[in-house]
Amino acid sequence: MDISSTTALVTGANRGLGRALAAELISRGATVYAGARNPDAVDLPGAKAVRLDVTDPASITAATEATGDVNLLINNAGSGTGADLLGGELDAIRLEIDTHYLGTLATTRAFVPVIEANGGGSILNILSVLSWITVPDIGAYSAAKSAQWSLTNALRIQLAERKIRVAGLHVGYIDTDLARAVTSPKHDPADVARTAIDGIADDAYEIVVDDLSRNVQAGLAGGVAALYPTLP
Secondary structure, eight states: OOGGGOEEEETTTTSHHHHHHHHHHHHTTOEEEEEESSGGGOOOTTOEEEEOOTTOHHHHHHHHHHOTTOOEEEEOOOOOOOOOTTTSOHHHHHHHIIIIIIHHHHHHHHHHHHHHHTTOEEEEEEOOGGGTSOOGGGHHHHHHHHHHHHHHHHHHHHHHTTTEEEEEEEOSOBSSGGGTTOOSOOBOHHHHHHHHHHHHHTTOSEEEOSHHHHHHHHHGGGHHHHHOTTOO
16 A cells, blocks of 8 residues: 555544554655544644544544545554453443444444545554453453454455455554553554554555564464463
């Protein structure tokens, strides 16, 4: 995909990885709509702020009407409630599903006709290494990301004949507000954004950023014993 001639919408673009993705696209000559629940929070020079809450159907519809020239959609908006599946509040678990899975699905369904009308293009879903392995303490997030990965695979197949490529990005911890409590090494959002946009430019279906994600991906073939060796 020629990034310099692309018109992109990045969801959750007011901070963190979303802002870095928007900045990377702008640096390569793309036109960028920066989606955010509060568009006034978008402070990126060159970005066109758009009000967008991926959990609100009316907001999604309004965003499609305001961005009719989009041919690249990046589903980046996320949540991090820290809920585990046994003890977490059900409302928190629902928020993870509503944001990562249903929000990605609803936004994609709304923008597919737009991208198709513009001659085709690409969709990038920001996933996680936790799409492939679960950390029980944040089981709700892991479950939502696993569902989003499955969604990505289904849409990839369904949309290929409509000239829309669907890619997924898998990565470990990123140095953003979402991972502020994490003490493990974290990636610079700008580096992850650069790798992500390189992958879109190369028409990749799967973008695996780091060794952690590659090792977990390889471990999938080993089954439960390989992924969760502490189980009795």
